[in-house]
Amino acid sequence: xxxxxxxxxxxxxxxxxxxxxxxxxxxxxxxxxxxxxxxxxxxxxxxxxxxxxxxxxxxxxxxxxxxx
Numbered sequence: 587x588x589x590x591x592x593x594x595x596x597x598x599x600x601x602x603x604x605x606x607x608x609x610x611x612x613x614x615x616x617x618x619x620x621x622x623x624x625x626x627x628x629x630x631x632x633x634x635x636x637x638x639x640x641x642x643x644x645x646x647x648x649x650x651x652x653x654x
Contacts, residue, residue, distance in 0.1 A: 594623055595653045602646040604637075609645045620651050628652035 599616060603609040609632075617627060629650040637644040 593653065594625065596628075597623075597625055597651040599649050599651070600646070601649065602644060604640065604642050604644060606645055609647060613647060613649060616649070624654050625651035626654055 597620065601609055601612045601616070603612060613630075620626075627649060630647060632645065632647040635644050635646075636642075
């Protein structure tokens, strides 16, 4: 039996929330979690759309983490 560890080089995560503060908190929490994997933020993209079902703005973000 072979035991092998591979390092994660790239990781992309998606986030969404109905207010900017919640979205920022989710992203900050995940940044801290990914530091343990030796991943840093490489790029962030964000979008805002109107959600007619909820009657609110929906904020979303894509965060690309990359190995240090």
